[in-house]
Amino acid sequence: xxxxxxxxxxxxxxxxxxxxxxxxxxxxxxxxxxxxxxxxxxxxxxxxxxxxxxxxxxxxxxxxxxxxxxxxxxxxxxxxxxxxxxxxxxxxxxxxxxxxxxxxxxxxxxxxxxxxxxxxxxxxxxxxxxxxxxxxxxxxxxxxxxxxxxxxxxxxxxxxxxxxxxxxxxxxxxxxxxxxxxxxxxxxxxxxxxxxxxxxxxxxxxxxxxxxxxxxxxxxxxxxxxxxxxxxxxxxxxxxxxxxxxxxxxxxxxxxxxxx
Numbered sequence: 374x375x376x377x378x379x380x381x382x383x384x385x386x387x388x389x390x391x392x393x394x395x396x397x398x399x400x401x402x403x404x405x406x407x408x409x410x411x412x413x414x415x416x417x418x419x420x421x422x423x424x425x426x427x428x429x430x431x432x433x434x435x436x437x438x439x440x441x442x443x444x445x446x447x448x449x450x451x452x453x454x455x456x457x458x459x460x461x462x463x464x465x466x467x468x469x470x471x472x473x474x475x476x477x478x479x480x481x482x483x484x485x486x487x488x489x490x491x492x493x494x495x496x497x498x499x500x501x502x503x504x505x506x507x508x509x510x511x512x513x514x515x516x517x518x519x520x521x522x523x524x525x526x527x528x529x530x531x532x533x534x535x536x537x538x539x540x541x542x543x544x545x546x547x548x549x550x551x552x553x554x555x556x557x558x559x560x561x562x563x564x565x566x567x568x569x570x571x572x573x574x575x576x577x578x579x580x581x582x583x584x585x586x587x588x589x590x591x592x593x594x595x596x597x598x599x600x601x602x603x604x605x606x607x608x609x610x611x612x613x614x615x616x617x618x619x620x621x622x623x624x625x626x627x628x629x630x631x632x633x
Contacts, residue, residue, distance in 0.1 A: 387433020403506030
């Protein structure tokens with residue numbers, strides 16, 4: 374994928390992360406660090422490695438921490454001289470080629486509502502990427518986008534094979550027929566995030582209380598507009614402290630999601 378690709382990447386970064394409260398009392402879950410960097414940084418590096426550098430971050434709970442990090446990021450990654458009068462001279466920057474739009478989408482807004490609130494930033498694009506700010510994967514973003522372009526439906530979901538506690542996708546061919554939030558049996562594929570969506574999907578979101586994974590995805594599936602991109606590689610959410618520590622161990626031993 375070309376480095377000048379203008380496709381926007383929307384990242385949901387506003388949730389409270391109550392199941393990892395040990396870390397999220399003082400910062401939002403996307404700012405919890407893996408290998409000394411916030412997990413959202415790892416996610417952005419993965420997209421950037423595939424040429425996607427235009428990010429829209431949906432802030433909410435402790436969103437000031439996200440804003441502060443990215444406002445200071447350029448200075449934190451540059452050589453500086455600070456004069457006695459407080460003047461700062463920047464000698465050399467080592468920052469990323471990122472354009473970052475930070476949007477306050479509310480402390481209590483559900484996932485669908487957060488997407489709806491940033492709609493004005495993606496409404497004029499043929500499609501945009503969307504993912505959660507708390508999961509890592511080595512999914513081939515370029516192949517995912519090409520898959521979406523080829524099938525012509527409104528939405529693509531990355532379907533992974535994991536842990537039984539997640540909702541399952543009922544897939545026939547490449548078409549998602551149903552989205553089952555709480556399956557009764559183990560097995561099958563589940564929602565791994567890493568979506569590609571047409572802006573028309575925004576019309577399926579009623580407001581702040583809409584959970585994207587419920588009515589909007591279910592309606593897309595029933596209308597034949599939701600396709601599944603199968604990913605059999607690494608995928609790991611960070612919902613608990615145990616999973617955070619697991620990702621730390623993986624980072625120390627080579628980071629299977631690292632594509633940069």
